[in-house]
Amino acid sequence: MIVLEKRPQPSQAWSYATPVVAVLATMVFGGLLFAAMGKDPVEAIRTIFWEPLFGEFAFYYRPQLLVKGAPLVLIAIGLSLGFRAGIWNIGAEGQYIVGAICGAGVGLAFYPHEAWFIFPLMVIAGAFGGWIWAMIPAVLKVRFGTNEILVSLMLVYVAEQLLASMSLGLLKNPEGFGFPGSRNLQSYDSAHNAELITGTGMHWGVVAAFVAVIFSYVLLKRHMLGFHIRLTGEAPRAARFAGVNPARLILFCLGTSGALAGLAGLFEVSGPSGVVSIDFNVGYGFTAIIVAFLGRLHPVGILLAGGLMALTYIGGEIAQSQLGLPAAAIQVFQGMLLFFLLALDLLTNYRIRAARKEVA
């Protein structure tokens, strides 16, 4: 018989090894899935993981990895701060939407005036939009003890309605023949979050994601607030004795994650997407939750996890068009990744032992 035995201390080695083992297990079982569908498993796995990085058209896909990964990393960094302290912001998708609406709104208000200060103002507005949307669950939690998981999640649906309303009304392109959606910010220079160096995929959102990783690292390692966040998550009682103010921590964690999600939305709407449209959000806010956990809530881990997630998206699309794999198989593949990670996580806190059968 096999029993699980709780480790006295979480295993350091396993906490680093689980993401790697999870990726490997996903490759094996994903390969089996593809084989069961009659596709060459080795070819499929190679297409997903190798093609975007080193394939024939890697010069195009590598920059795309940055474009796809940046919003994931930016949002996940914010979420990880709260998750470490046991504050669960599930509504980053909503904060992402509101950030995009506010930022784009500021830009469109200036149209067609060209000036250097428009984009910085949009950035501030984007962060503010995400922050204010996250403040709703934060303040409700602090004042009335509501559950931030439910409130932040429900506010995603409110934000989606707001987005639809904006695309159809206030921000609708007056020259769009009555079709929903705003003007394209890509063709408005002062508001366009263009590539900093053509062909690299490097836009301000990618820069912001890297900066966020560094700040978060420093905060958690070197700063008192970072210590409080970790302490609250690991030992809430000890944190209280150490004089951590929980209300302040809730406001900080939710506010920061909201602001970062808002920024991600702004950089997306002013860059790769260009328009505020009903379908603007494609689930970055939810995928970022996976990225945060896949990266073990560690800034560097999140950076790697964001890259890996972007890789499976882009590689998955290539596999679809080259090998005719259905989209659902790719989604199952991505789901496996999280599943294996969570399942293997058990090994960090428990060890598996073969127990002798005891005679009754």
Add this chain to the structure above:
Amino acid sequence: MKFTSLLATAAMALGLATAAAAEDKTKVGFIYVGPVGDGGWTYEHDKGRQAVEAEFGDKVETVYVESVPEGPDAERVMTQMALEGADLIFTTSFGYMDATINVAKKFPDVKFEHATGYKTAPNVSVYSARFYEGRAVQGHIAGKMTKSNIIGYIGSYPIPEVIRGINSAFIHAKKANPDVQFKIVWAYTWFDPAKEADAAKVLIEQGADVILQHTDSTAPQAAAQKAGNVITFGQASDMSEYAPLPRVSSIIDNWAPYYIARTKAVMDGTWETVNTWHGIKEGMVEIGEISDAVPAEVKAEALALKDAIASGEYHPFTGPLNKQDGTPWLAEGEVADDGTLAGMNFYVEGIEGEIPQ
């Protein structure tokens, strides 16, 4: 633009390479907004793709990517197809419009065909079907069949194409039954079975005994079947698995002839930018078998209406018609022009509620 020239060079180099290797095999790409198994919109586009394969056999290679979100992801998928040597790419959802135009600029030698949009370029054509013609037939049957006089309508997005369908269905339902009333729910999705089923249930609870849908899944059909005594119409595809009840008829989008013709044009080097808007006459819009649940005389009227539209003798938007606020739109005998129809953003008189703003 360095990047552009880089892409163009790569595409050219590849073009030469594939031309040599694949002996002039024409590569046709398709980008779908839903899964190919949606049973509606995407399903019919994929049938068109299969028809292209069947028609040209070894001379073509088709590729597709399904469930592509409208936005930067679509742009990446199109670029990827163009890089891999596609000669012709069909982008089959309204929201792919800007992405199609952007990618088309980078690949001047690749032809693009965007469904239901309005932006064209030297290498971008647009095509759509006059679904509103089918809606007229549906509206007539719906008006005759309803007992509660309440017809439920599941809208996707309040864009001209959908509003046109609502107006056309309403005008003809009203002609068939002056007491008829429309209840409209906006789902804000093209394909989401759960949301579509919820919308159908809400409408049925409000007394609707006919459900029209402008969304792509069969979920509303299933919801109607469960409720009983509710009739529906197949959308985009025949959805005949729900016949004879609740599905009493359908609008079928038949893209196959268009896709074959355009692929042929690329092969022959005769491809040109066009703005295609075909209807029942050309066969792009078909009316699915009207089931026996519909009384024979209603069926005959519906078919007569269909024939009149097909022959051009009757236009579904013929005056006198007023806009919702009572202002005159079309005078007696006047027919709506395509420009107004293409950008339609108002309800006709008699429809309650407002177009979401």
